[in-house]
Amino acid sequence: MTNIQAALGVAQVQAIETSVQQKRWMGQEYTSRLSQFKELQLPVEEPWAKNVYWMYGIVLDEVTRMTAVDFAKRLAQAGVATRPFFLGMHE
Numbered sequence: 001m002t003n004i005q006a007a008l009g010v011a012q013v014q015a016i017e018t019s020v021q022q023k024r025w026m027g028q029e030y031t032s033r034l035s036q037f038k039e040l041q042l043p044v045e046e047p048w049a050k051n052v053y054w055m056y057g058i059v060l061d062e063v064t065r066m067t068a069v070d071f072a073k074r075l076a077q078a079g080v081a082t083r084p085f086f087l088g089m090h091e
Helices: 003-014 016-034 068-077
Strands: none
16 A cells, blocks of 8 residues: 555545445435335345445335336436446346
């Protein structure tokens, strides 16, 4: 690791609490606003673990009969940017 990389890392560590608080707030807002849509499986936070929401991933229920690509296209038309995330091992 170079000195510059170390300095950047130290600066990031010093700001981690603020960053995590902001990401948790955003994740909780997404959950609050999207929880009315039963066709979406949202991230779950267990009592024994806090989600830092580094990525807010959702899963479409099969009842939507919509692929992730089609869903992303519809969201893009509404001005919402998305990107693919992890694929299941079965895919």
